[in-house]
Amino acid sequence: MRISLIQMDVDFGHPERNQQRVKEWVHRAALEERADVVVLPELWNTAYDLKRLEEIADAGDLRKWLGQLANEFGIYFIAGSIANKKDSGIYNTTFVFQPDGTEIASYSKVHLFRLMDEEKYLQPGEKKSLFSIHGHLAGSIICYDLRFPEYIRSLALEGAALLFVPAQWPVPRLNHWRVLNQARAIENQMYVVAVNRVGEGGGNQFFGHSMVIDPWGKILAEGGEKEEILTVEIDLDEVNRVRKTIPVFEDRRPELY
Numbered sequence: 170m171r172i173s174l175i176q177m178d179v180d181f182g183h184p185e186r187n188q189q190r191v192k193e194w195v196h197r198a199a200l201e202e203r204a205d206v207v208v209l210p211e212l213w214n215t216a217y218d219l220k221r222l223e224e225i226a227d228a229g230d231l232r233k234w235l236g237q238l239a240n241e242f243g244i245y246f247i248a249g250s251i252a253n254k255k256d257s258g259i260y261n262t263t264f265v266f267q268p269d270g271t272e273i274a275s276y277s278k279v280h281l282f283r284l285m286d287e288e289k290y291l292q293p294g295e296k297k298s299l300f301s302i303h304g305h306l307a308g309s310i311i312c313y314d315l316r317f318p319e320y321i322r323s324l325a326l327e328g329a330a331l332l333f334v335p336a337q338w339p340v341p342r343l344n345h346w347r348v349l350n351q352a353r354a355i356e357n358q359m360y361v362v363a364v365n366r367v368g369e370g371g372g373n374q375f376f377g378h379s380m381v382i383d384p385w386g387k388i389l390a391e392g393g394e395k396e397e398i399l400t401v402e403i404d405l406d407e408v409n410r411v412r413k414t415i416p417v418f419e420d421r422r423p424e425l426y
């Protein structure tokens with residue numbers, strides 16, 4: 170599985186500009202990097218322009234366009250997350266597409282990040298997300314969800330071998346970002362593919378450092394602090410090898426905790 174992480178900047182409150190840039194990045198990932206899985210960061214349509222979400226959140230057109238993009242390039246597309254307007258409110262939602270453009274999953278962030286006022290403008294999601302890529306189960310979370318180990322463990326217990334983490338994780342918490350991503354990979358013996366944006370917006374600076382971590386906790390690739398594509402080839406059989414070497418899932422004692 171060849172995965173490209175799009176570590177991009179996002180224009181604050183300009184969905185059309187960001188859409189154009191996503192098109193260019195996905196084009197590059199598919200044609201130059203030969204990725205078969207492409208991953209974007211969190212809230213890449215609007216950024217944290219939360220006060221204007223009513224006006225600028227996607228009401229369905231972008232979602233449709235993302236499926237067409239997956240189909241055009243024949244990729245699995247974990248389309249980061251977008252501000253997504255529904256009758257019940259605005260959600261921070263990841264849509265996932267298979268190479269023929271069919272939507273195979275959607276996930277709305279369940280833990281809203283109060284430090285950035287998400288709970289004032291967004292509705293929380295109410296369900297987990299698991300989907301299959303090339304026959305392997307994958308889970309998807311968003312940014313702050315990374316701080317909830319029991320949530321991610323529940324995805325692993327349901328079979329996830331791979332976890333996607335679109336994010337807008339700001340300065341100054343790079344050490345949290347790195348340690349938590351590595352911890353989730355080690356404790357769940359799964360691949361973690363974490364994509365953080367770069368640039369600044371709404372008074373926050375975003376440091377990038379997108380990363381791919383293997384089930385043993387090794388960082389296979391890590392971005393710098395500027396825009397770039399990280400492309401990594403991963404071997405999903407490694408998950409079973411690590412789970413056999415240290416059989417954490419067999420050794421659990423859930424009756425005690």
Ligand SMILES: O=C(O)CCC(=O)C(=O)O
Nearest residue numbers: 282312313337338339342
């Ligand atoms: O948990 C953190 O430190 C960052 C979370 C965050 O920025 C987000 O969920 O958007």
